Amino acid sequence: MKILIDFFPILLFFGSYKLYDIYVGTGVLMAATVLQMALIYVIDRKLTVMHKITLALVLVFGALTLGLHDDRFIKWKPTVLYAAMAIGLALAVWVWKKNFLKLMLGSQMELPDSVWMRLNVVWVAYSAFMSLINAYVAAYYSTEAWVNFKLWGYAFPLIFIVGQGFYISRYLKVDEPKAPNQP
Template sequence: MKMLVDFLPILVFFVVYHLTKDLVLATAVLIPATLLQVLYTWWRHRRVEKMHLVTLALVVVLGGATVMLQDGEFIKWKPTVVNWLFAVAFLLSPLWGRGDGAGKTLVQRMMEKSVSLPAQVWSRLNLAWVGFFVALGALNVFVFTYYSEETWVNFKLFGMLGLTFLFVIAQGLYMARHAAHGDDHPPTKGNQ
């Protein structure tokens, strides 16, 4: 259910765009859909993730500029800005935190209750996410610059989601390799 709520605004944007071929109208619908997503999350859980608040702020600012100026270029930047903000958050995450969270990467804070990994592996995973977010943001710019608006809308939903899914699988395989052995190196024949 949470995944559906998380993706509902982009699905609404996608459907409205494909029904109308009007990026400004799709953006005008995206703004209240994102606001409703945040309000529903608050009503249901009495808290809202920072990611949802950042996304809402960017949708309101860049989406509002898109609607007010009747120019779809503004909303096309939203995925890039979100991904680059995530990259900065992951990169700087070891610098903040209280108690048990001090010095830990964002990936480690999110997953250490489920997986035990050496600090070096957590750092590599975190840096991989930084690189992924930077690359995904740059790829968004490339797609909206060199391809049609419709291609960008499709990429925004299917391309970004698909690339994220593949990256998560790759990260899972990397984690499994290191978690299974409890150290940073796979076993060799001499120490199996």
């Protein structure tokens, strides 16, 4: 269910773009993202900082796209989001000596500090890569090519998350099974 909620806005954006145009797609994306965040809030009773930033960027860049009738704004939104993530994670760990990944996920899984540090560095590199590749496609390709890239480009995060899962799995502690007569 959660994965469906995560992909809901991009799938609706893609469908409405293909049926109509980038401006209808942008309006649908904005509405779908608001609905997505409302659903996440109902389920989790909170929105993470990343959720709030994503919502704000979709609404601001979407409004600029619609208000100025210029598709460049919505095409550059992912570049800004990923660049902000890369810069934020890098500043946090190397300037403020805080590992935001550990702060956000440390209560859900226990990993050695060195693994948290490597994960943070990998997230900085991944976010910078995604920012740069989106910027390249947005700047040098048509809107049609960019929309197709956005849809099929979801392979990058899926591969990244699966690879990250394999990496951290060897560091996760496994609960020992209890003997049948133990409480």
